[in-house]
Amino acid sequence: MPLSLPLPTPRDGDPCRPLLRLNAASVAEAERTLLGCCRCDRWAHRLAAHRPYPDPESLLAAADEASYDMTHTDIAQALSAEPADHPVTEGPGALAAHTALRAAHAAYEARFGHTFVVCLDDCRPEERVDVALVGLRTRLGHDQDTERAVAAEELRRLARCRLARLLGVAPHAGPAARPCGPAPPGR
Known part of the structure; x- marks a missing residue:
């Protein structure tokens, strides 16, 4: 059962507004929103189930943890939905x-x-x-x-960046940051 945390009341122009909307959304609506960041059903369900998040950093940390716990099947599902962007x-x-x-x-x-x-x-x-x-x-x-x-590491980074854009925050604050370029092997 998710822990109930006191959350601030949203104000116009409040940078926490997207997070507050995500926290207040139905599970299905939250999952649909999160699937726009990573098309893995289990990843989106896990993040939606652990709401509310007290701040964007907590949600980004939970997203990283959920990404690290993805199975081969989860990774295959997420990869199959990724566009072939150039x-x-x-x-x-x-x-x-x-x-x-x-x-x-x-x-x-x-x-x-x-x-x-x-x-x-x-x-x-x-x-x-x-x-x-x-x-x-x-x-x-x-x-x-x-x-x-x-x-899998690149999927995690993509999901983190997409989620950060959704929240309107910087994606690479803290230990998950790394310089530009492909992920090193074995991470």
């Missing part, structure tokens, strides 16, 4: 970069059976294509178990 670049070499990205994505999907995921929120827009290409090339050399661990 970072966009313009200028000289853009066509070649996008061609290389499409080819690397195709090779990755053929090797691992799911879309390539990488959180690029910490990267400047002009770095994103290069970081994605380096990540793809590096991760194509992984064995299945190593890549599953790296993909």
Whole structure:
């Protein structure tokens, strides 16, 4: 049973307003909202069931913990719902970069059976294509178990960033922060 915590009353312009709405939502509505951050039913259910959260940092910490506890089935479910997004670049070499990205994505999907995921929120827009290409090339050399661990970490980071945007807070405060670029293997 969730612990009942005293929560502040929402005011117009209050940065806690999105969290207060999430805390007050029905379980089904909260789960639908959370599935927009990570398309794993068990992850969203777990976060919705542990409401209310006293502050955004508590929700982000709970999201990280739920991500670390995802099973292989949970990870597969979340990966299957991830869009095959490609970072966009313009200028000289853009066509070649996008061609290389499409080819690397195709090779990755053929090797691992799911879309390539990488959180690029910490990267400047002009770095994103290069970081994605380096990540793809590096991760194509992984064995299945190593890549599953790296993909799970990238899913955690993506979910954290999406949740932080939903809440209107910085995603990388505290120990979960790390510099731009693909996750190191084995985490």
